[in-house]
């Protein structure tokens with residue numbers, strides 16, 4: 220490990236191997252080994268694992284409650300999105316069910332987290348395209364949603380809020396007014412975002428017809444989340460297999476036909492609006508009531524297994540928990556959306572221009588910590 | 593001309609200036625000036641190692657805006673950076689890379705360990721792939737606790753680092 | 763068989779007609795089907811599942827059962843384009859002996875399994891025959907311990 224695996228290879232001819240990351244303003248905790256021939260990328264090999272912390276193994280040494288905080292850490296931008304499927308699976312194993320109010324609050328938190336996560340993505344995408352206003356605006360507006368989530372969950376990002384049997388604590392009073400005020404403000408902001416960024420000719424020139432993922436490829440490669448919807452497939456776990464009480468709210472699934480980077484951006488932008496619509500409906504539906512079914516003693520699962528998938532900010536989050544009746548789960552398998560989208564990144568980069576790499580890379584909303592677990 | 597330290601004490605290579613000040617025995621004001629220059633233009637290395645990086649991102653956003661405190665944006669090449677903020681967990685795969693990054697930074701350089709993971713492994717104290725504290729491989733100046741630290745805590749850490757720089761010898 | 767899980771039962775039945783006693787139905791419940799088979803037959807089963815309309819591997823994982831001396835390998839397969847099948851997770855599983863951890867890869871049937879199989883390889887040491895890149899993905903290059911998700915690997919500090 221003399222040079223930590225970082226060497227520049229000369230492939231002969233005009234080809235050159237470049238290493239993007241792991242220390243690079245555009246890569247995050249991730250390395251991409253790309254082969255370029257002149258301006259074009261002819262080979263791309265992802266090298267993830269820089270944040271592999273062994274969450275699946277650690278989960279075998281912690282009980283069902285202790286597992287929540289560390290399973291949340293892989294995607295702390297989308298903390299509820301990642302713990303919700305775990306909790307739902309654990310509930311199946313422990314055989315409890317959360318009361319209705321708790322289900323609604325979970326939905327509020329999940330949607331708030333989706334907005335927080337998408338705004339973070341948008342801010343970074345702004346930087347990737349050299350548009351610093353688009354970093355500042357979403358980052359600033361994101362704080363408003365963080366405030367809302369903080370008023371429910373208690374911390375800025377790592378809430379550990381959803382627990383087996385319900386949620387940790389109730390919503391504050393006046394949450395509804397605060398939330399509606401924020402949404403009113405943000406709906407106006409979305410129009411401004413469109414003006415300055417999404418309809419900006421520079422932005423469209425850099426993203427339209429770049430990194431096109433065809434519908435057939437998206438299905439074949441197992442792409443998920445907004446990236447799949449940008450390729451024209453209206454698949455969303457919230458509708459396909461409703462969990463919590465998503466079958467009681469009415470929302471649309473934004474899709475696009477083009478499958479290029481721009482389509483992926485627009486789909487995410489429209490999802491912001493849909494998330495706010497869901498929260499508004501939930502705030503009308505929610506009734507006072509208990510928020511937690513108290514489970515006495517140590518939680519022990521029945522022997523058996525549970526699969527649960529939910530729609531997190533980046534796509535379908537899937538948990539498979541095997542229990543053998545002990546205090547600790549026997550096996551926890553997490554299948555995260557970023558990991559599944561990784562194969563799509565390799566596919567998209569090959570054949571595109573080197574200069575288009577940032578526009579493609581971050582349009583997939585790849586979050587390395589999540590992929591590595 | 594510019595490099596002639598006798599003409600203008602404050603223009604030129606730092607080492608030349610220092611030689612002059614030692615000669616002329618005017619160390620104290622120069623020390624103050626050099627440290628003052630350093631502490632308000634901290635260039636951080638953009639080395640995201642794990643999830644704490646999103647709070648670092650939030651801290652450079654408009655609400656917290658760490659640039660007010662003299663921490664600049666993390667876009668520079670690491671050859672011009674002087675503070676390495678270790679943003680969270682360092683895994684066994686990342687550790688040699690991080691040491692490499694540290695070694696490539698020019699002197700003087702400082703290290704901030706941000707988050708419980710960077711301090712001692714934190715939540716991942718029994719993980720098979722996590723370095724239990726970055727001070728095992730690089731010298732750390734300021735530890736910022738939290739999982740993740742709030743942006744305010746990060747700012748506090750930066751102020752602590754600046755206090756440390758202010759007192760340091762040249 | 764209740765009429766409630768009509769689609770699920772129908773899917774399971776069509777596979778049973780095709781494979782007779784080569785497959786075993788582990789369970790069929792609401793939105794979940796799990797079918798086990800022998801390692802040799804896994805690929806044929808996967809092809810049959812694909813013909814039923816399922817499109818991508820959402821997750822693939824292994825589990826170590828030291829008492830039985832086997833690894834269990836599971837593929838969870840979903841469909842995203844057909845409305846009727848979208849809610850179903852189709853799991854196929856097999857068990858392979860620990861002394862000879864080898865199995866044929868499914869990436870020519872489901873290309874989406876590529877990284878999943880690579881991950882199972884490094885976490886359990888199971889070789890997928892025919893996979894073009896049986897190499898490390900997430901673990902560090904200098905990992906020289908036993909694969910971490912095996913039950914005989916004890917976490918440091920938890921011994």
Ligand code: SF4
Pocket residue numbers: 292295642643644679680681706707708709710714715738739740741
């Ligand atoms: S301290 Fe917490 S937030 Fe920071 S890297 Fe570690 S687990 Fe993530």
